[in-house]
Amino acid sequence: MESLVFHHIQQLSRDVNQYLNEALKDENISMSHWSVIFQLHINEQMTQSELKAQLNIEAPPLSRTLTRLEELGYVHKFSSIDKRTNNIVLTSKGKANYTRWQRAIQQAEDCLIEEFGSDRKQELDQLTLLLSSIIRKQGGK
Structure with missing residues (x-):
């Protein structure tokens, strides 16, 4: 019998993104924006290459996400000292x-967890x- 675990995980990821995009709809950002914002909040400054890898x-x-976040005034991108990378x-x-x-x-997560149960x-x-x-x-192998 074939396993569909990874198919279900992939679908879950899409469902979670859609659910959280709905939670952010009045915030002028999406989950793709939030993922960048969250990393910059944690790390304070990152290169575009570091964000790509993370x-x-x-x-x-x-690049499209960063351009949009710059247009909204939420991030600033500038050349590094050696001019080969951009710091954000x-x-x-x-x-x-x-x-x-x-x-x-x-709040969106709390709503789901309430239905799901804290033990789970x-x-x-x-x-x-x-x-x-x-x-x-x-x-890594």
């Missing part, structure tokens, strides 16, 4: 809105982190 995203969609940071406007966006994401959430967290760890270890 988010596991191809260069063209990342959250602007003061991006930082000022971060808490509101994070709260929208958290802890189990899901553990299994998700374990699977990610295994995948990263296997990918």
